[in-house]
Amino acid sequence: MIASSTDSLAVRPQRPWRRSIGARLTQVVSAALVVAVASLVVLVTPLAGIAGIALVGIPVQIVVSLARTSRSTAAARRSEVASSLISIAFLLLMIPWLSIVYTVVSRGVDALYWGFFSNDMRITAPDAELNTGGISHAIVGTLMMILVATVVSVPLGILSGVYITEIRGRAKNLVRFIVQAMSGVPSIVAGLFIYSTLVIYNKSYSGFAGALALAVLMIPTVARTSEEVLKLVPEDLRFAAYALGSSQASNVFRVVLPTVRSGLVTSAILGVARVAGETAPLLMTAQYFVAFKANPFDGPMASLPAVTFSFFQNGADNAVSRAWGASLVLLGMIAILFVLARLLSSGRRRRAR
């Protein structure tokens, strides 16, 4: 080694910290072997299922990592064991999340057919055959409530952000504190609040009441994200506008807000994704209704989470399938919102660079 490196004059860039392909391969193979051994043990002993594999696999993996570093220092051995444990923690958490997505998709597709998106349940029993009825009423209800909630909460949330980053008034810390306190309000408490005011006062459940409950839950998310986004506006831009003689109002509306427009849209989308799946507050404000309805002021209104819940409570096989179908639609909707938010914010970052 020494001879060869002194022979060649050109210094090759070295990456001594980089793991060789051989080392990585060994790691993957040894991990696979551990899982195989654990599965074998599970097959021949009374231990069962994924818990059994974990129960056997984790100690085996630790022994293996100790063995692989048996000729290294104690520090290297500790690091190897820690790496194993950290990777195991990651895998253990990924399993339930993957399982959730898999379950929703695999059980939800049974209920899907085109009519599922265009029919409602007014003449269909929840446990009727899966090629009848649908959840158009719930989709429209959810969209309607989200629309109203967005109209109410996004301006308020952005105003909070503007107050903190632009006005920088005396109550700045108070506003931030309130937003944080609000983000911890349990969803059912928001539902009870709207129930104890609007619903009791009107003596009627309504989609509008549901939307207001969602708005209460949405404000803190929008406020926090828009504050983060507004903080990214370079101070120079504001100074430049003032130097040109602009008032603060035109500075805010013509310079600051347009600069972060896509970021503000992202904050609204994240807020929507946060509340789109809320169930408990809707059950006590918008309730549930079987027929298509687009007017949020006209009595109880369906929503995707509520329809999921109500199908599930019916208990019959077909109704439960419908519940999974509605969950799939809901999850798909939230995933689309997330992809939108991500695309918008990554577009912004690329332009900023």
Added chain:
Amino acid sequence: MIVLVQTFVEPRDVTVKKPLVDRVLHSVVTSGALTSLVILGAIAGFLLYRGLQIFGDMGFGFITGSRWEGTGAEGEFTQYGIAPMLVGSLVLSLIAVVVALPLSVGTALFVEFYAPAALRRVLISVLDLAAAVPSVIYGLWGLFVLRPLALGWSRALNDYLGWFPLFSVDATFFDGSPFIGGLVLAVMISPIITAVSREVFSQTPRDLVDGARALGGERWAAIRHIVLPFGRSGVIGGAMLGLGRALGETVAIYLVVSIVFQINFQILFTGSGNIASMIALKFGEASAYEVKALLASGFVLFVVTLVVNLIATRIVNRTARKAVS
């Protein structure tokens, strides 16, 4: 020259008076920002106002009592006390945090320090998405997928570790236990704890980590001696945020746990519940007087989660400040 200056530069007024549009802007923005304050106050105020009669009628027994009886009007042998649900809320959330915390911190470390850069970006998106999965889906998944597995685990825990007080039961009924509910909550809150911990870990000054590696420290040495001490309060704060979320969870608990009005400390034994799920359960067919009791319970839940969340944000902010200085 001097003459020139004197002729051209006349003293002028520098106004500090804001133009009208700015004053309008200030009042609009300030009132918009303070609406949140009004809403928060209104939540507390209205729940307290509607529930006040219950606090008056039941006294301190509303917190310590463990009976929820009578659906009639006031005085008709009604007795409302939320102790079992208060205890249940705490037990369920504690199980959730105990299970979720180590896994979440491990995952956060994996995403931040072990995962390849390309995978990291994907994983961060997955984490965000997982945090937005509706609780009704967690509930259905818990009921149909996790519960059958968890029943087996409960039996095994009880068979082999039953001598340990935590895992002992009076009778071998494991369905709908705090253990199963706590596991579902753990899966639910782990994205939040992971996201907050990862965020804090990523603020660790890179120089310190690189320095530790340059001194010959293994990856774990850098994590153990630099990242973890730096992020400790952030992790605690994240755990508290998760705790707050778990305390207020309604539908997942409603679906998975058998809601039984009895204080139950045996985590493997059937029956538990939290305040939120109890409200959802009783709400449908409650009399006017019982609804007041439910609103009063909502007020108690509001106060508990508010306190937990304020402590959490205080702790997280302390780390953020440390990162800046």
